[in-house]
Amino acid sequence: MGIKGSALVTGASRGLGAHIARRLAADGWPVAVNYHAEAAGAKRVAAGIVAAGGRAVALHGDVTDEFDVRRLVATTAERLGPVQVVVANATGPQPVSPAELVSWQDHLDQLEFFVKSPTLLLQATLAGMRELGGGRFIHIGSDSLRRAFPGTSAYNAAKGAQLALARTWAREFGRHGITVNVVSPGWIPVERHGEVDAPEYVADVALRRMGTPEEVADVVAFVASDASRFITGEQLTVNGGHHG
Template identity: 30%
Template sequence: MTEPTKYALVTGGSRGIGREICLKLGGRGYYVLINYQSNAAEAEKTLAGVRAAGGDGETMQFDVASGEAAGAAIAAWQQAHKGACIEVVVNNAGIRDDVLMMWMEPQQWHTVIATSLDGFYNVTRPLLRDMLVNRFGRIVNIVSLSGIKGLPGQANYAAAKGGVIAATKALAQEVAKKGVTVNAIAPGFVRTDMTADIDEAEIRKQIPAGRFCEPAEVADLAMFLISDKASYITGEVISINGGLYT
């Protein structure tokens, strides 16, 4: 008898941490919905990698910051796949726009908040009902060291990620009885496009482990939280920062 298809949605899945999570989900046999905002070519590369890893999937273009766009895309997919349940969602999409607050323009505040914090709500809420009905779900939110510790020049980013951390803890308590877990992963400095503008040699001096994190290491932690082995872990924020902040 063929195993039922398992569906997962990863926001910001075209590059970096999101891509690595998509690839590992593919390796576990998931059908992966790879969300991206604008870079279709990179999303297609991720999809090819998912298939090479033994899974399957499709790309899904929408801006997580838009509740209307996210809701429409998810509703269209659900309409086209009656009876299917997206049982895993990884809220990974996020942007940085670093500047000291005294020079921060309103748009720099609102766009960063909208992508991470509004994005979490816009994507997660439409998927909750099916998870609760099926009495199984895994919600993993990629947050940041900045959301725990705060970093200068990142009042917007810290507020966005800190908000997702608080929402993670609240939602976990709402859905735990239905077999749905909600956890957050807080990476420190990860070698991705998002940190390409950072002086890595200088930052490494501050990190006890002496190096940046690799995206695959974050993805491995996400896969553990998604697995059945983590069914009693919920409402947690797990740091992965090489000892930079504990």
């Protein structure tokens, strides 16, 4: 595929998105570092990329809002070139709640991020990807769907729907050279988790340690690259062998 356009990483002001943005930039992608509330974080990420010799801009936009998504994609194209890679990473709060207390609104809150937002992003970038002769749509899923942790039914239901979108879109858009895959991390401590000491979790991980955001970003970089050109509709799990 080669780098002909730009990469847009949603929710890249911190957490996994920030690491993914830096990693894609290190591979030569001009990167749009999207944020919603944390302008300072996104500007820091973009400035770090530029200081390291890459190209990046911090761009505001609520990825659950249709107008904002269209503006975000158009501004990315103006500043960095047409969007060739989308990383649908942004997430809102993920409350843990027993199923008997989960409201329909709780479900909608998760679907906003993992079904509505990816759909808006796809629709806003599809024409540009076709013109480029192909592209990559990369969802950040979650291993929580397979592990089915109690209390995460709304989150897991939305992550399951996201996986279904990816598999269906892979078949709809493959003929345009567009691949659609899901990178699903296990528990990867980021800023919001604070200090993590989880011996019981680690004991269940084949590699006997927590994963790092860099290890997720490496897999996203592979999926964005030409090396993954014959992989589509797949889920790549990054959990150190947490399969027990």
